[in-house]
Amino acid sequence: MNVQTKIKRLPRYTSYPTALEFKELGAHKYATWLTSLKNDEHLSLYIHIPYCSKLCWFCGCFMKVVNKYDVVAKYVDALVQEIALVAQHSGAEIVSHVHFGGGSPTILAPEHFKKIMDTVRANFTITPDAEIAVEIDPRTLSEDKVKAYAKSGVNRVSIGIQDFNADVQTAINRIQSQQLIEECIRWLTNQGIDKINFDLVYGLPHQTISSIKNTVSKAAKLKPDRISLFGYAHVPWVKKHMKMINSEDLPNGKSRLVMFKLASAILLAEGYDAIGLDHFALPKDELSLAKKKGSLRRNFQGYTTDNAGTLIGLGVSSISSFNEGFAKNTSSIKDYIANISKAELPVEHGLRTSTNDLMRREIISDLMCFSRFNPHAVAERHGVNENFAKEQSALAKLISEGILQKNQDTYQLTKKGSHYRRAVATIFDEYFPQNIDIFDRCILESDG
Ligand SMILES: C[S@@+](CC[C@H](N)C(=O)[O-])C[C@H]1O[C@@H](n2cnc3c(N)ncnc32)[C@H](O)[C@@H]1O
Ligand code: SF4
Structure with missing residues (x-):
């Protein structure tokens, strides 16, 4: 493919x-x-x-x-x-x-x-x-x-x-x-x-x-x-x-x-x-x-x-991050200057974060920063009823390939896995097309 x-x-x-x-x-x-x-x-x-x-x-x-x-x-x-x-x-x-x-x-x-x-x-x-x-x-x-x-x-x-x-x-x-x-x-x-x-x-x-x-x-x-x-x-x-x-x-x-x-x-x-x-x-x-x-x-x-x-x-195109969501300033310098001259905040785009987003953000952040994550513990902390059934097959494939290892409920990137950090994170990204095979995602990560 x-x-x-x-x-x-x-x-x-x-x-x-x-x-x-x-x-x-x-x-x-x-x-x-x-x-x-x-x-x-x-x-x-x-x-x-x-x-x-x-x-x-x-x-x-x-x-x-x-x-x-x-x-x-x-x-x-x-x-x-x-x-x-x-x-x-x-x-x-x-x-x-x-x-x-x-x-x-x-x-x-x-x-x-x-x-x-x-x-x-x-x-x-x-x-x-x-x-x-x-x-x-x-x-x-x-x-x-x-x-x-x-x-x-x-x-x-x-x-x-x-x-x-x-x-x-x-x-x-x-x-x-x-x-x-x-x-x-x-x-x-x-x-x-x-x-x-x-x-x-x-x-x-x-x-x-x-x-x-x-x-x-x-x-x-x-x-x-x-x-x-x-x-x-x-x-x-x-x-x-x-x-x-x-x-x-x-x-x-x-x-x-x-x-x-x-x-x-x-x-x-x-x-x-x-x-x-x-x-x-x-x-x-x-x-x-x-x-x-x-x-x-x-x-x-x-x-x-x-x-x-x-x-x-x-400034133009900059993003603000709140607990409630993201707000992005316009990317047009002309519009930015026009908004400001009218004393209007120049925000155009953004997103309101859901509890589910916050939970997934924490799992991905743990992986990106500390190379390990415990999805169930994070879900419990956020009060989200989620058993991560959709994520299981990709996680199991990565364990079998020596990219991840599992100890009780905690997953840890192996040395080999440290080169596929972003690919592993996509498993928990609800906006990422999950029909792309996890190994193809690992190839994409090597390509940049
Ligand atoms: C905004 S620039 C840094 C400040 C300054 N303009 C400069 O170039 O020295 C931030 C950094 O992003 C990195 N960067 C820029 N374009 C990149 C790209 N296409 N891929 C990866 N890193 C990039 C560069 O290392 C750059 O120093
Ligand atoms: S064009 Fe060069 S100097 Fe300007 S932001 Fe990009 S990397 Fe930095």
Whole structure:
């Protein structure tokens, strides 16, 4: 069977239900959820900066290339108004986590970054130990920007490295030298920003076993606290610019698995702990400690220590997550700016979560974060009468193939199974077409 004709990729389960299930949701629902937040509840803020100065052909993010800074400045005006508008509706005001993502937050001029953070501080109370993180495109960073981050309280950054190899960089239209990365790290640490993550990607065009070995070894020698090792998601039918990458230059599913195993082995040998699907962290890092403590979580950025009950997404296309459901801002920058200018919350889509969704979310989260799950115990905790009869045959097949093992009511991923984490999660995903054979789902996972 050609499974590609049915579904092309497995979800990465940064949320459950996934954003694919979002339907129309009125801004009034979002306003109700915001208003009903309890005063002492902690919030996490995600701030989306959708602009970049150059297009990377491998990019899967929601972004737009701009040549004129005026466009960015206009967006910042709308963003600060949105922050104030959301704060007016919100019943809660304590913020324990702020994340600037993109696109490229580094495109912001220092005064604009400061303006956004000043607006957050004027409208919310940021806890003294809050994590304030920024995604960094090294090519648009400067020492002045780093100084503005430090003054605004930034204490963690993730640097987009992707790959150190020149052929790979050419093939993805993203040239950046190792010297540039080292200079960025110097600027950051000089300003006391020393919690550093690297983003690496495997499965990119022209990557080979030896080039991956070289990139991962170089990255590990620079000793960032965390390394994300994302599998390249090639989706040219969604992101048209990916057609600039010749699919014949991409490593196949088998090579991708070898690359991931090799990269993991290098990182483990360099003293990193493996965190779930695609993250590695030094044992002293909070992510590693959270895994050991059982408090690790997953959000739209991947694995996190953020344990705020509610996430508020600010900026175009950003998603808010409440106990009651998800609310997504419009993906049109024009509509976003128009909504904000009328003091309207720019939410368009979302989903109300059911008790069944919350139960399945917890099972999938246990699997993604801790490689084990006890569906019956979770169902009982949520007061759901569910015996998981539909899931039994796929689970039994995976046990017989050595992907899962079962001890009383708890299922555990084996070492082999750790490469099929998302495929196992689909068994509990009520929105995933269950007529696709579980082994075909495992093949899809290797392919990206
Ligand atoms: C929004 S970008 C990071 C910030 C900044 N714009 C940069 O590129 O350095 C977040 C990360 O997503 C990852 N990423 C982007 N497109 C991807 C894709 N198609 N497949 C897998 N990972 C991807 C990259 O590692 C990138 O660093
Ligand atoms: S990878 Fe980062 S810098 Fe490159 S286009 Fe995407 S968001 Fe922009």
